[in-house]
Amino acid sequence: MTKQIIVPFGPQHPVLPEPIHLDLVLEDETVVDVIPSIGYIHRGFEKLVEKREFPEYVYVAERTCGICSFIHGATYCQGIEQIMNIEVPERAQYLRVIWSEFSRLHSHLLWLGLFADSFGFENLFMGVWKTRERVLDFMEETTGGRVIQGTSKIGGVRRDISSERLDQMVKDLDVLDQEMKELTTVFLHDDSVRHRLRNVGTISRDDAYHLGACGPTGRGSGVAVDARKLGYGAYDRLNVQVVTDSCGDCYSRCAVRAKELFTSTDLIRQAAKKIPEGPVDVKVTGAPDGEYFMRAEQPRGELVHYLKGNGTRFLVRSRIRTPTLSNIPPLIKMLQGCELADVPVIVLSIDPCISCTER
């Protein structure tokens, strides 16, 4: 029997944007087992809910993650609205969809760039991030913030987008689509990329399902889960396409995200077409009394916000389950049996977002 050695991977590693630590048990160059550990950047957001009034906590909830920030804020607001039975105006719901989908575009483009970087394609990385800048510019123009939008509030949204701006946005989407098409062609058809990603970190559909893979990680293995299909917000009035791929390797997960870029732009077009005129917020009085599990689809998978109030201005309990947490067990399964040199690519292929996992 070959001697087993343990190689530590992370929390500081060139490929990792955020700290996760993996102890890789190796036999020669093959990984036989992985022991993960998280907990490097716990910030106590869930405790903070007892110290900030529930309307102000939106700002805190939004800062849980630096990439899918808008969706965190919107999910928290929707949870509170469900407890308090607030009817949110139609226009606000559509605006939330538009900003959520722009968040998804920005997150997926960021990930595609980092992924290209992880397999050493610097030029592609720069190209993708250049395109991402268009999305961020739109965000800043309509909300005031590039990454932290801060437009969601309990009872609606803080800012409105004028109809001329929406028309212009739909025109700009064509340019964005064109640029993204050129970039995704490289990801999907370039032979060097395909050679690096095919049959690396494979996980079967059954394993992915039983280990709780969600989002593009699950969809890359053929598990058609998408929380947008639940129809929260305005998603029930839009045609949401669930992109899946059957192979379950790194290439499939990359392909799912690359194709989801276009479903996102499609959803934005649909929303811009259907958006009604009207107010964007309602006045909120009282305090939440009750509890609710709010589920929403983040770029990385399904996000759950559990909120419990007791009729005061301060919530009693908040619990955030982020998609990365449920994607770590499938990651362990993917890593077992792979080569040491493939570990960075596989770890990045689940799109780990450790900051929001540890909250």
Add this chain to the structure above:
Amino acid sequence: MAYFEMVKTALRTVLQQPVTILYPAQAAKKTPLSRGHVIIDESRCISCGTCQRKCPAQAILISKEAKTWQIDRFRCVVCNSCVDTCPVKCLFMDTQYTAPAAVKGVETVTITYVKPPKPEKKDEPKQ
């Protein structure tokens, strides 16, 4: 089979101008809604303390006795909460970021608002 898919895009970018700007030599791209930093019109502030209570980062401190409005720029998360909730609209959001600083500290503004005298009651005998 496809090789060098990236070449077309790469060649085009070689011929283009750089897409990045040389900040801070060149001004950063800003929009009218951009959140840079909070500024106060000290002549209109009534020291009500709403901004202090509504600040999620607890960056603002108001002293009614000393008539000062303090902000810790290193705590402020530029969320726009104080600007939205100010009852007399004396807080504004500037689009430019604050300059980097080597020493942490608070910025103190002296409030110059003077409460207008109450209109004198006319002592007219009731009829």
